[in-house]
Amino acid sequence: MNCRTAIIISIGDELLIGQVIDTNSAVIAQQLSGAGISVLKKYTIKDEAPEISNALDEAIPEADLVIMTGGLGPTNDDVTKATLNAYFKGSLKRDETVFQHVVAFFKKRNRPMLVVNEAQADVPDVAQVLFNRLGTAPGMLFEKNNTWVVSLPGVPREMQTIMLEELMPRLLAARTGNQVIHHEHILLFGRGESYVAADIKDIEDSLPAHISLAYLPHYGLLKLRLSGKGTNIAQLQSEMGVYADMIHQRELDFVFARKESTLERTVVELLQENRLTIASAESCTGGMVASRITDIPGASAVFMGTVVSYDNNIKHRILGVKNETLEQEGAVSAACVIQMAQSVRDMMQTDIAVAISGILGPSGGTPTKPVGLVFFSVSSKYQTEVFDLNFPYDRAINKEMVVNTALNLVRKHIQAFFL
Amino acid sequence: MNCRTAIIISIGDELLIGQVIDTNSAVIAQQLSGAGISVLKKYTIKDEAPEISNALDEAIPEADLVIMTGGLGPTNDDVTKATLNAYFKGSLKRDETVFQHVVAFFKKRNRPMLVVNEAQADVPDVAQVLFNRLGTAPGMLFEKNNTWVVSLPGVPREMQTIMLEELMPRLLAARTGNQVIHHEHILLFGRGESYVAADIKDIEDSLPAHISLAYLPHYGLLKLRLSGKGTNIAQLQSEMGVYADMIHQRELDFVFARKESTLERTVVELLQENRLTIASAESCTGGMVASRITDIPGASAVFMGTVVSYDNNIKHRILGVKNETLEQEGAVSAACVIQMAQSVRDMMQTDIAVAISGILGPSGGTPTKPVGLVFFSVSSKYQTEVFDLNFPYDRAINKEMVVNTALNLVRKHIQAFFL
Numbered sequence: 001m002n003c004r005t006a007i008i009i010s011i012g013d014e015l016l017i018g019q020v021i022d023t024n025s026a027v028i029a030q031q032l033s034g035a036g037i038s039v040l041k042k043y044t045i046k047d048e049a050p051e052i053s054n055a056l057d058e059a060i061p062e063a064d065l066v067i068m069t070g071g072l073g074p075t076n077d078d079v080t081k082a083t084l085n086a087y088f089k090g091s092l093k094r095d096e097t098v099f100q101h102v103v104a105f106f107k108k109r110n111r112p113m114l115v116v117n118e119a120q121a122d123v124p125d126v127a128q129v130l131f132n133r134l135g136t137a138p139g140m141l142f143e144k145n146n147t148w149v150v151s152l153p154g155v156p157r158e159m160q161t162i163m164l165e166e167l168m169p170r171l172l173a174a175r176t177g178n179q180v181i182h183h184e185h186i187l188l189f190g191r192g193e194s195y196v197a198a199d200i201k202d203i204e205d206s207l208p209a210h211i212s213l214a215y216l217p218h219y220g221l222l223k224l225r226l227s228g229k230g231t232n233i234a235q236l237q238s239e240m241g242v243y244a245d246m247i248h249q250r251e252l253d254f255v256f257a258r259k260e261s262t263l264e265r266t267v268v269e270l271l272q273e274n275r276l277t278i279a280s281a282e283s284c285t286g287g288m289v290a291s292r293i294t295d296i297p298g299a300s301a302v303f304m305g306t307v308v309s310y311d312n313n314i315k316h317r318i319l320g321v322k323n324e325t326l327e328q329e330g331a332v333s334a335a336c337v338i339q340m341a342q343s344v345r346d347m348m349q350t351d352i353a354v355a356i357s358g359i360l361g362p363s364g365g366t367p368t369k370p371v372g373l374v375f376f377s378v379s380s381k382y383q384t385e386v387f388d389l390n391f392p393y394d395r396a397i398n399k400e401m402v403v404n405t406a407l408n409l410v411r412k413h414i415q416a417f418f419l
Numbered sequence: 420m421n422c423r424t425a426i427i428i429s430i431g432d433e434l435l436i437g438q439v440i441d442t443n444s445a446v447i448a449q450q451l452s453g454a455g456i457s458v459l460k461k462y463t464i465k466d467e468a469p470e471i472s473n474a475l476d477e478a479i480p481e482a483d484l485v486i487m488t489g490g491l492g493p494t495n496d497d498v499t500k501a502t503l504n505a506y507f508k509g510s511l512k513r514d515e516t517v518f519q520h521v522v523a524f525f526k527k528r529n530r531p532m533l534v535v536n537e538a539q540a541d542v543p544d545v546a547q548v549l550f551n552r553l554g555t556a557p558g559m560l561f562e563k564n565n566t567w568v569v570s571l572p573g574v575p576r577e578m579q580t581i582m583l584e585e586l587m588p589r590l591l592a593a594r595t596g597n598q599v600i601h602h603e604h605i606l607l608f609g610r611g612e613s614y615v616a617a618d619i620k621d622i623e624d625s626l627p628a629h630i631s632l633a634y635l636p637h638y639g640l641l642k643l644r645l646s647g648k649g650t651n652i653a654q655l656q657s658e659m660g661v662y663a664d665m666i667h668q669r670e671l672d673f674v675f676a677r678k679e680s681t682l683e684r685t686v687v688e689l690l691q692e693n694r695l696t697i698a699s700a701e702s703c704t705g706g707m708v709a710s711r712i713t714d715i716p717g718a719s720a721v722f723m724g725t726v727v728s729y730d731n732n733i734k735h736r737i738l739g740v741k742n743e744t745l746e747q748e749g750a751v752s753a754a755c756v757i758q759m760a761q762s763v764r765d766m767m768q769t770d771i772a773v774a775i776s777g778i779l780g781p782s783g784g785t786p787t788k789p790v791g792l793v794f795f796s797v798s799s800k801y802q803t804e805v806f807d808l809n810f811p812y813d814r815a816i817n818k819e820m821v822v823n824t825a826l827n828l829v830r831k832h833i834q835a836f837f838l
Contacts, residue, residue: 013633013646014633017448021442022445023440025441029434042435042461043463045460046460051460198533198535214432216439286712286725287706294727295705295815305730307725308724317766318724348737363716395714
């Protein structure tokens with residue numbers, strides 16, 4: 001089985017009423033795409049036997065690999081295993097390795113084992129077991145007309161681990177062909193999709209047929225992704241690198257990364273490389289800048305701490321913002337964020353501090369200070385900068401955009417003053 | 420057109436290589452589901468003309484409504500509009516209202532208007548325009564064989580606004596039938612799916628055919644959703660309420676809400692109702708408890724602020740954790756979180772404070788303090804509680820679970836001491 005193409009089938013009523021967002025299929029697609037396997041399409045279907053069978057009937061003739069996820073939990077709303085067993089004309093047999101694992105799983109957690117959990121060790125005899133070391137529902141691998149059909153549990157970390165440890169090695173071992181896929185990324189902040197498209201139209205028009213360009217906007221970030229196909233990875237990388245460099249040069253003021261990354265990762269890496277430390281003072285973002293920075297493993301070397309001063313009294317008492325500033329100019333003002341940034345930098349004894357105060361909405365605006373107005377300050381021994389911007393979206397989107405803007409201002413401050 | 424069933428088609432290569440998670444289709448599904456329209460399935464396909472046409476060929480005979488999202492941006496990787504125009508045998512005509520809107524859109528932002536933006540005002544003459552007041556790509560409504568085919572832009576807030584303001588009113592106006600769908604929710608924290616399934620097996624087995632139960636686990640939360648169909652909404656609600664109450668009673672210790680909610684919303688509502696205030700002192704969670712609390716509009720009435728003391732020096736200097744505690748017991752200890760909670764409660768002058776210190780991983784563990792060990796303290800004038808738990812997952816999942824656990828401990832503290 002030389003796997004070039006795949007179809008992903010996500011199973012679950014919760015996905016069809018929109019109660020759960022399907023992150024699993026994105027994770028699967030990333031892994032397959034990284035291995036040069038092209039995902040042709042995705043289906044999301046109900047947890048019902050005829051839906052599952054129909055989807056398999058459609059998908060198996062079209063792709064080398066069909067991955068199903070979801071519908072393998074212990075409870076009654078899961079019918080996937082029985083349906084697959086019938087579809088592939090198997091019969092359920094207790095798998096002893098899986099059974100011992102399930103027993104040990106419950107023993108380790110000091111929890112009683114239930115009949116429904118025992119039944120998780122029953123596997124169709126026509127399937128290979130894909131061992132689930134993190135959970136109790138095993139993955140399964142079937143084959144029909146030279147297409148592999150894989151069923152994975154819906155719990156994200158279990159699905160991901162089976163994918164990585166059990167399925168990908170089998171796929172790579174079975175591989176005989178040599179088509180490769182390569183991606184190049186140019187990550188920008190602060191320039192809209194259509195402007196970038198106009199800026200680089202000549203470059204885009206000159207791309208050969210085997211290289212394509214996609215625009216992926218996300219809360220003020222714009223990811224440009226070049227995707228190329230070829231047979232020689234070194235040659236493809238070098239060819240695509242030239243185009244990526246041309247785009248990078250054209251958008252120099254806005255590019256913050258040339259790899260799959262985030263603003264918080266870029267900031268943490270810049271701080272680490274230059275042995276700098278940072279703190280934040282946050283009002284409207286409620287600690288989200290700190291939370292995003294500390295999402296990066298190793299942030300403890302560069303991030304000291306934060307004061308979230310949501311209440312004005314806290315801005316005054318803990319951060320020493322002057323009462324006259326709060327009374328005359330208000331908490332959403334240049335003077336207030338400057339004091340917040342300088343004060344938290346002193347307090348936390350860091351090289352850099354960032355402060356944010358604004359009105360995210362839906363209410364809280366005034367004629368002079370509308371909803372969406374946000375002040376930022378970035379302070380270091382070199383300079384204390386202040387910025388104000390208006391964000392026109394809803395509370396949740398404004399918050400994401402404000403956090404991204406704050407991280408980008410920190411990045412630019414480091415690059416302007418410390419490099 | 421009496422709309423009972425729908426199919427959602429998400430368009431975009433970025434979805435198929437897993438670079439973007441498809442939240443749009445979940446939002447659409449929620450809105451349709453709330454209006455009693457059953458989503459039969461979802462497709463995710465490439466941004467290519469034959470894929471789009473094939474998906475329409477499949478979907479139109481199966482459903483009353485087909486909603487496509489994505490593929491309407493101004494850049495070259497979007498072919499949706501041209502494909503729809505050809506599919507429905509229309510020709511592109513400039514829509515004057517849309518054109519004036521696009522002109523005004525760029526004028527307001529002081530940005531130059533590009534040719535690609537002008538072209539966004541060109542709409543197939545066989546389509547109704549669904550006005551996009553937040554962006555430049557209009558939504559479009561086509562009809563074929565009594566099925567409505569709707570194309571929406573991929574930018575989430577634009578898609579959502581058109582859906583709410585333009586499409587849903589048209590769907591409801593066209594409605595003549597009377598089938599209703601109702602959902603009841605029982606939200607639990609801290610009890611696994613299979614235990615709940617065993618606890619309530621008799622109730623689940625007694626559900627009539629028109630009521631179904633789904634289990635939706637999410638970072639330690641378990642959402643139980645009863646879904647029912649009927650013709651009389653009052654009768655359906657009362658019938659389903661009885662089952663929901665039975666399940667609620669059976670899991671009394673774990674239930675935190677009986678509506679679509681979150682732990683942070685539950686905590687903010689409890690604080691508001693009882694006129695209480697809260698602060699947090701966070702180490703490993705990096706401000707995420709504060710960020711989650713302030714996601715709730717109106718949190719400013721109850722949430723004062725936070726100290727994120729990521730570095731030990733900050734724990735000592737700002738929060739007054741004793742050096743001997745940090746040296747002898749370490750930052751991940753009962754003594755440390757108790758001092759953090761009491762200190763931040765004093766500092767912020769709140770009724771309640773919660774403190775968290777732990778090791779989220781991937782590294783940082785020791786033989787006596789393994790990765791995943793987290794201490795929590797909740798402090799009020801009545802009592803300062805301390806808890807320790809082990810979280811066995813990866814850094815990102817551990818963080819979500821720890822934040823949920825902290826919010827749940829606050830909820831239980833309020834209910835135990837303040838009600």
